[in-house]
Amino acid sequence: MNLNNIFSEIEKVDPEVHERFSTRRNAMKMFANLTGKIALASSPVLLSSMFSKAYGQTPAQVNAVLNFALTLEYLEAEFYNNIVGSAGYLTANASAQGALTKIRDDENKHVAFLKSVLGAAAVAKPTFDFTGGKGSGVGPFVGYLASYPVQLAMAQTFEDTGVRAYKGQAVNLQSNKTVLTAALNIHSVEARHASHIRQMRRALDVAVPDSEKPLKPWITLNYSGIQYPPAQANINLSYAGEELTTQATVSIVGLGGAYNTAKAASEGFDEPLTIDQVLTIINPFIV
Amino acid sequence: MENRKELVPLEKGSKLNSYGLQRRNMVKYMGASMALIAVGSACRKDNDDDGVDLGSGDVGILNYAYALEQLEAAFYERVVASPYAGISALELEYMTDLRNHEVAHREFFKIAITAAAPSMIIPSLEVDFSSINFTSRASVLDAAKAFEDLGVSAYNGAGQLISTTGNGPAYLTLAGKIVSVEARHAALIADLLSNGSFAATTDANGLDLARTPAQVLAIADTYIVTKINASNLPS
Numbered sequence A: 001m002n003l004n005n006i007f008s009e010i011e012k013v014d015p016e017v018h019e020r021f022s023t024r025r026n027a028m029k030m031f032a033n034l035t036g037k038i039a040l041a042s043s044p045v046l047l048s049s050m051f052s053k054a055y056g057q058t059p060a061q062v063n064a065v066l067n068f069a070l071t072l073e074y075l076e077a078e079f080y081n082n083i084v085g086s087a088g089y090l091t092a093n094a095s096a097q098g099a100l101t102k103i104r105d106d107e108n109k110h111v112a113f114l115k116s117v118l119g120a121a122a123v124a125k126p127t128f129d130f131t132g133g134k135g136s137g138v139g140p141f142v143g144y145l146a147s148y149p150v151q152l153a154m155a156q157t158f159e160d161t162g163v164r165a166y167k168g169q170a171v172n173l174q175s176n177k178t179v180l181t182a183a184l185n186i187h188s189v190e191a192r193h194a195s196h197i198r199q200m201r202r203a204l205d206v207a208v209p210d211s212e213k214p215l216k217p218w219i220t221l222n223y224s225g226i227q228y229p230p231a232q233a234n235i236n237l238s239y240a241g242e243e244l245t246t247q248a249t250v251s252i253v254g255l256g257g258a259y260n261t262a263k264a265a266s267e268g269f270d271e272p273l274t275i276d277q278v279l280t281i282i283n284p285f286i287v
Numbered sequence B: 001m002e003n004r005k006e007l008v009p010l011e012k013g014s015k016l017n018s019y020g021l022q023r024r025n026m027v028k029y030m031g032a033s034m035a036l037i038a039v040g041s042a043c044r045k046d047n048d049d050d051g052v053d054l055g056s057g058d059v060g061i062l063n064y065a066y067a068l069e070q071l072e073a074a075f076y077e078r079v080v081a082s083p084y085a086g087i088s089a090l091e092l093e094y095m096t097d098l099r100n101h102e103v104a105h106r107e108f109f110k111i112a113i114t115a116a117a118p119s120m121i122i123p124s125l126e127v128d129f130s131s132i133n134f135t136s137r138a139s140v141l142d143a144a145k146a147f148e149d150l151g152v153s154a155y156n157g158a159g160q161l162i163s164t165t166g167n168g169p170a171y172l173t174l175a176g177k178i179v180s181v182e183a184r185h186a187a188l189i190a191d192l193l194s195n196g197s198f199a200a201t202t203d204a205n206g207l208d209l210a211r212t213p214a215q216v217l218a219i220a221d222t223y224i225v226t227k228i229n230a231s232n233l234p235s
Helices: A003-013 A017-031 A034-040 A044-054 A059-083 A094-121 A148-173 A177-204 A229-237 A262-267 A275-285 B019-032 B057-081 B089-116 B137-161 B168-193 B213-223
Strands: none
Touching (some): A059 A148, A059 A275, A148 A275, A177 B137, A177 B168, B057 B137, B057 B168, B137 B168
């Protein structure tokens, strides 16, 4: 399944999904240089009404975002369902197995929860190819079931991507406070998972490039902390843009003291991904 | 300055009501910052017993976040300045990172709120860490866990209080950029206390906790001497 196919799946339950997301994208572009634009605006009232139009979400728009989230949760849940009990998993110690089982359970709960919220509007689960081969079964992660280090590298990438994906959609859920809060409550759980998987990878110390050590529970610059040449370019997409050290025009480097280096400044803030960026990242895994 | 309730005119037809005061404030705030669209009434510090007023609207929420980041940053500054007995090199590395991140958050809010609404930023808060034994690993990590989980639940609960217009959506994204880092911290601290407990707080749906400002401030009260008035925050 390619990007358009994912949209067509969502279109089955939301015929205007393309329009909704392009409106959102346009709105995000307007935010690109927030402070500058607002300083230039002569009429705060006019600007405010412009944003209110851009962000006046309908229930269908909220559902489109929820279906996007559900697609990601389907991916994560099936991934962990596959690896728990696999040959690679069985080489890990008991605490690592316990952690992967706990994360598997959380992701399956997220799927059930989002399906219950969406009801009849929920998209069907796609068919996945976790080798990253789009259905060929021989993509760059072929053999992942037998390799615990590859499983952890994939888990880290999925979790960090999930965090960035939810973060990017929060503004598209503002019209429904209950749904927004629920999405935020999933977002932080994905971050907890990412933190733990990263600790597991640091302890294992396999496929972590020396130049990106130490691997931390948070994201340093745009480092993936993963060395996996067969899929390196795709993995790197999940970390592109994380090196940001300026937030809302405030430069974070040096704040509070010299210890706030570019690395520390980038770690203190996670960055959002757009729907298109996320779909590009997960596309190889969807048949 | 009176609190918000007193700004509501009590008698119909009364010419001399407190709207006059509200208008004066509006003029002052608008003159102070063109960047701020949706301003609410707020004051830097009350002279009466209401304590520090976080204010209203989005700036009130930013002040709320700034208050919590002040608490976290002050805590980790102290942990790093005099680490607990027997701290490992790895744990010291982590505590130093946490200090760096939380100080960055605190200083970011200070600059951002000052730029957006210089008359509305809350002052530095006086903290009280007397309940924490900074020489004890267990005491420090317990407090760190409390602070990080509190921070995550606070941001999760505050998201829906941010406005949908003006700078609101941008503020929501900023809060999202910070809360996931707090969640990464929370998971790490939980794991240091008991490996594998990184997401032990999730409910039956696999969701994290969200708390209202009132719930958060009631918990944070133990560690903050300065009285905080959150009564004007959006709800």
